[in-house]
Amino acid sequence: MGSTNSTLSKIPNVEELMEETGFTPAHIVRLYDRFEALDKEKTGHLRPQDFGAINRLAMNPIGDRIIGAFFSPGQETVDFHSFVRILAHFRPADKKHPKDPSMPEPVNSRTSKLKFAFQLYDQDKDGKISRAELLQVLRSMLEMQVTEEQLESIADRTIQEADLDNDDAISFEEFRKVPLGRARRLTYQHGPLQHSAPRILSQPHRK
Amino acid sequence: MKLAVNFLTIGLVILSLPCGSYTEIPPKPPGSVTVLPPVKPAGGPQAFPDAENSNLPVFTMDYARIQVPFEVTLWVLLASFAKIGFHVYHKITFWVPESCLLISIGLIVGAIMHSVHEEPPAVLSYNVFFLFMLPPIVLESGYFMPTRPFFENVGTVLWFAVVGTLWNSIGIGMSLYAVCQIEAFEVQDINLQENMLFAAIISAVDPVAVLSVFEDVSVNEQLYIVVFGECLFNDAVTVVLYNMFIFVADMPVVEPVDVFLGVARFFVVGLGGMGFGVIFGFVASFTTRFTSNVREIEPLFIFMYSYLAYLVAELFSISSIMAIVTCALTMKYYVEENVSQRSCTTIRHVVKMLGTISETLIFFFLGVVTITTEHEWNWGYIMFTLLLALVWRGLGVLVLTQIINPFRTIPFNFKDQFILGYGGLRGAISFALVFTLPDSIGRKKLFVTTTICMIMFTVFIQGISIRPLIEFINVRRTNRNLETINVEIHSRLIEHTIAGVEDLCGQWSHYYWKDKFLKFNNRILRKILIRDNRAESSIVALYKKLELQNAMEILDTVSGDINAGSSIVSLQYEKKSSGKPKRKFVAADLMNMHDILSKNMYKIRQRTTAYTTKHSLPNDSRTKEILIRRHTSIRRSLRPGSFNGPVWNTRTYSTSQKYRHTYSFKGFTLFFTILYITVSPATQPHTITPPPPCFMVGTTHVEIIRSPTLRLTKHGGWNRKSQTWTHQTKGQISTGLMSIARVFWPKQVSSSYWCPLVVVSLQQFDHEGLVHTVSSEHLMLRCVR
Numbered sequence: 006m007g008s009t010n011s012t013l014s015k016i017p018n019v020e021e022l023m024e025e026t027g028f029t030p031a032h033i034v035r036l037y038d039r040f041e042a043l044d045k046e047k048t049g050h051l052r053p054q055d056f057g058a059i060n061r062l063a064m065n066p067i068g069d070r071i072i073g074a075f076f077s078p079g080q081e082t083v084d085f086h087s088f089v090r091i092l093a094h095f096r097p098a099d100k101k102h103p104k105d106p107s108m109p110e111p112v113n114s115r116t117s118k119l120k121f122a123f124q125l126y127d128q129d130k131d132g133k134i135s136r137a138e139l140l141q142v143l144r145s146m147l148e149m150q151v152t153e154e155q156l157e158s159i160a161d162r163t164i165q166e167a168d169l170d171n172d173d174a175i176s177f178e179e180f181r182k183v184p185l186g187r188a189r190r191l192t193y194q195h196g197p198l199q200h201s202a203p204r205i206l207s208q209p210h211r212k
Numbered sequence: 213m214k215l216a217v218n219f220l221t222i223g224l225v226i227l228s229l230p231c232g233s234y235t236e237i238p239p240k241p242p243g244s245v246t247v248l249p250p251v252k253p254a255g256g257p258q259a260f261p262d263a264e265n266s267n268l269p270v271f272t273m274d275y276a277r278i279q280v281p282f283e284v285t286l287w288v289l290l291a292s293f294a295k296i297g298f299h300v301y302h303k304i305t306f307w308v309p310e311s312c313l314l315i316s317i318g319l320i321v322g323a324i325m326h327s328v329h330e331e332p333p334a335v336l337s338y339n340v341f342f343l344f345m346l347p348p349i350v351l352e353s354g355y356f357m358p359t360r361p362f363f364e365n366v367g368t369v370l371w372f373a374v375v376g377t378l379w380n381s382i383g384i385g386m387s388l389y390a391v392c393q394i395e396a397f398e399v400q401d402i403n404l405q406e407n408m409l410f411a412a413i414i415s416a417v418d419p420v421a422v423l424s425v426f427e428d429v430s431v432n433e434q435l436y437i438v439v440f441g442e443c444l445f446n447d448a449v450t451v452v453l454y455n456m457f458i459f460v461a462d463m464p465v466v467e468p469v470d471v472f473l474g475v476a477r478f479f480v481v482g483l484g485g486m487g488f489g490v491i492f493g494f495v496a497s498f499t500t501r502f503t504s505n506v507r508e509i510e511p512l513f514i515f516m517y518s519y520l521a522y523l524v525a526e527l528f529s530i531s532s533i534m535a536i537v538t539c540a541l542t543m544k545y546y547v548e549e550n551v552s553q554r555s556c557t558t559i560r561h562v563v564k565m566l567g568t569i570s571e572t573l574i575f576f577f578l579g580v581v582t583i584t585t586e587h588e589w590n591w592g593y594i595m596f597t598l599l600l601a602l603v604w605r606g607l608g609v610l611v612l613t614q615i616i617n618p619f620r621t622i623p624f625n626f627k628d629q630f631i632l633g634y635g636g637l638r639g640a641i642s643f644a645l646v647f648t649l650p651d652s653i654g655r656k657k658l659f660v661t662t663t664i665c666m667i668m669f670t671v672f673i674q675g676i677s678i679r680p681l682i683e684f685i686n687v688r689r690t691n692r693n694l695e696t697i698n699v700e701i702h703s704r705l706i707e708h709t710i711a712g713v714e715d716l717c718g719q720w721s722h723y724y725w726k727d728k729f730l731k732f733n734n735r736i737l738r739k740i741l742i743r744d745n746r747a748e749s750s751i752v753a754l755y756k757k758l759e760l761q762n763a764m765e766i767l768d769t770v771s772g773d774i775n776a777g778s779s780i781v782s783l784q785y786e787k788k789s790s791g792k793p794k795r796k797f798v799a800a801d802l803m804n805m806h807d808i809l810s811k812n813m814y815k816i817r818q819r820t821t822a823y824t825t826k827h828s829l830p831n832d833s834r835t836k837e838i839l840i841r842r843h844t845s846i847r848r849s850l851r852p853g854s855f856n857g858p859v860w861n862t863r864t865y866s867t868s869q870k871y872r873h874t875y876s877f878k879g880f881t882l883f884f885t886i887l888y889i890t891v892s893p894a895t896q897p898h899t900i901t902p903p904p905p906c907f908m909v910g911t912t913h914v915e916i917i918r919s920p921t922l923r924l925t926k927h928g929g930w931n932r933k934s935q936t937w938t939h940q941t942k943g944q945i946s947t948g949l950m951s952i953a954r955v956f957w958p959k960q961v962s963s964s965y966w967c968p969l970v971v972v973s974l975q976q977f978d979h980e981g982l983v984h985t986v987s988s989e990h991l992m993l994r995c996v997r
Contacts, residue, residue: 039717061715067705071712095713122706146704151808159697159805166698183698 026093050082133174318579352567354540369441385411397592409457418639447533448482485534492521493542497741500550510555588657609633
């Protein structure tokens with residue numbers, strides 16, 4: 006693999022991308038390599054099948070939802086920019102920068118991460134998690150030993166706990182209020198690029 | 213029960229005592245039959261008609277003839293009984309690793325033998341140990357080594373193995389030499405070379421001892437792999453150092469040339485070992501390509517080839533352990549594709565069995581021989597050895613991890629380092645090596661004693677204390693306050709997401725080489741070494757393997773648990789009127805919900821999983837999840853009103869019952885219908901284009917071996933008169949086919965593209981009359997591609 010700079014020059018609009026997502030050049034290079042590795046036919050776009058080829062992702066109970074999150078509605082392919090933008094959600098949040106209320110919410114803040122998780126539930130994108138959507142997610146996350154009635158009770162209970170305005174669905178605001186902070190690893194602080202980051206920065210040329 | 217076992221053990225020992233008055237077990241030939249028994253040998257013809265006028269002996273005993281195998285068997289049985297005995301009382305094995313228990317029993321037996329002035333069999337002689345006892349253990353370790361984590365950590369493993377062992381040996385040797393200079397200990401006659409030699413022996417971390425402890429304690433995968441790999445691969449260094457120092461100990465002067473030669477020799481030993489292993493592995497794979505007609509002896513090849521690799525490496529004095537490990541690693545992947553399912557199971561079981569038995573015997577005899585050898589005790593030397601070994605290992609681990617951590621994707625934190633250092637147990641290899649020291653070394657007995665002390669210390673004290681220590685360190689147990697259901701569900705979802713995205717981003721540096729190797733593998737190696745070479749997507753391969761296993765398991769289970777389902781909660785309902793009243797959830801309901809969630813939600817794919825396979829064969833529990841999920845999705849897709857009659861009962865019972873249900877169920881047993889989708893143009897009434905090239909898995913035929921009993925609904929079925937399926941059945945079959953196809957190619961089978969394909973193939977089906985009414989007990993799924 007060539008040097009960082011030569012790879013960066015292959016990617017159009019790289020500075021804008023870095024600005025928007027906050028990734029360092031080394032991160033971008035690494036993601037580009039991954040993108041190319043996934044894009045087996047070198048079309049420059051990824052299709053759902055390419056994602057599906059990742060075995061462990063296919064084993065994930067919500068794997069197909071995660072894959073779906075990369076594709077905007079109506080889009081069949083993902084190009085590198087969108088790929089990076091979505092992954093930017095998972096960057097560790099910058100704790101040091103003070104919140105500037107005039108600037109738009111940075112892409113990797115806690116709120117945007119929760120929004121991403123919310124969208125995994127909310128497949129029809131109406132801004133609310135309805136009971137049916139919740140049931141679907143529950144079904145995929147639970148093994149078969151659970152009966153329909155139990156699933157439905159769990160879903161009911163979930164909505165009951167979170168629903169504050171009695172519309173029998175969970176909106177994003179209500180979702181945010183769920184005290185997820187106490188549970189482990191919830192705010193993506195140990196984002197997936199965390200581990201590779203020091204390596205990348207110290208060994209950008211290593212392949 | 214335990215008492216009975218103990219009595220039995222003691223009984224066996226006493227029984228073996230008179231036998232012990234003869235000497236060793238293999239390879240010494242039973243040449244002790246020198247005395248002609250006064251009684252004629254049993255069954256021998258009366259060749260001396262003019263002999264003493266004795267009558268035909270009714271009962272004769274010729275012990276000497278069977279002595280050697282008999283003793284071997286008895287010892288093996290004895291050790292195995294001990295092993296049974298431990299597991300009777302589960303708590304013991306929890307706190308005390310099995311190796312300790314075995315050594316203790318060995319000590320007891322040794323004491324008994326010593327008091328009766330018997331010599332134990334010389335099992336721990338050099339040849340017997342290295343030629344017979346060690347290979348099975350190493351083969352087992354190599355065969356069941358998880359390849360993916362191993363290759364991901366191969367750099368770290370080699371780093372620790374090579375540099376770590378060197379560090380330890382040189383450090384301990386030097387410091388011991390310094391200690392020897394102290395007059396008070398009276399060991400001044402041990403010169404530098406002998407010290408270094410001894411240090412080389414002592415610093416070898418032993419695979420046998422460590423792994424049994426680690427698996428009992430279930431440390432995480434990374435640690436396990438590093439220690440495991442280190443133990444296996446430091447053999448190369450140990451062999452070189454040992455031979456070098458033995459050679460040097462005889463020489464009066466050490467020249468710089470010899471140092472260079474030593475380094476060169478190290479490379480020869482290490483790389484040579486690996487090379488031999490790989491060669492034999494490939495030869496074995498190639499051989500199994502042709503064994504489709506001799507399935508019964510397939511497992512033999514594995515064992516013979518790996519043993520051959522070991523022996524050839526021993527022939528050239530290169531690292532035989534590395535040879536056999538690499539052979540097993542190379543072989544496993546290809547051979548398991550070539551051999552039949554039964555042979556595969558047989559191989560696994562036998563490898564496991566041999567390894568366990570060898571290990572048991574080794575520890576056992578360690579105990580026995582401890583008592584019966586001559587010792588020379590020297591407080592200073594021994595204590596300092598123990599201390600220095602610990603210190604140098606700790607230092608070594610610290611320094612080495614500092615250097616290698618920046619290169620690792622998952623760096624080792626302090627806890628890991630502590631466990632790495634503390635887990636450096638010594639074992640039987642050191643012991644066997646020290647026994648083979650040439651007698652020209654004056655202080656051999658001292659060395660022997662020290663080694664034994666070292667082993668006992670590490671195995672007992674470190675082995676027993678490591679588990680409480682690990683638990684103590686990992687003490688971050690969050691109290692399970694009753695979080696809300698919301699938190700539980702959402703946090704699980706988020707964890708799955710994180711795991712998913714991590715998988716998406718993939719590993720860093722290894723991907724490139726892995727990719728290259730996989731390409732090479734697919735293009736060249738697989739074609740040569742595997743009989744049925746078709747490039748496979750691993751999900752499909754996995755699926756078909758699991759289906760097979762599952763089908764067999766179901767056939768084996770006697771009865772499903774009909775009541776398992778109802779054992780779960782009974783939740784209290786309010787009548788669901790259209791007004792959607794708020795349901796009241798009682799506290800008991802909540803508890804039950806938490807219970808359900810915690811027991812049944814899919815586990816996250818953990819990066820560092822606990823790894824326990826010592827006492828059981830590795831299982832595919834995680835991969836079974838795919839299977840279950842696929843089954844569920846098929847079932848659900850079948851559900852929307854495509855059948856008459858009783859259909860999939862979504863009141864789910866436990867898994868086995870569910871599948872049982874499908875067999876006995878009176879509707880269409882579609883799930884195990886194995887269907888024949890042909891895409892062969894010649895027989896189709898109209899041309900079918902082959903599936904679009906965007907399939908992940910290529911063209912697939914799913915073939916019926918034998919079809920299920922089609923106990924169909926009363927409207928459907930096989931119409932004998934017209935020899936066709938009824939229309940309804942065709943519809944059912946096609947729906948089923950589509951569902952199964954959807955499993956394999958979920959994205960493609962979204963349209964009704966498949967319907968004509970399926971129906972047409974069913975026509976062909978009819979004409980050939982392939983469907984017979986075979987009972988559903990003979991189902992097999994085979995994906996032929």
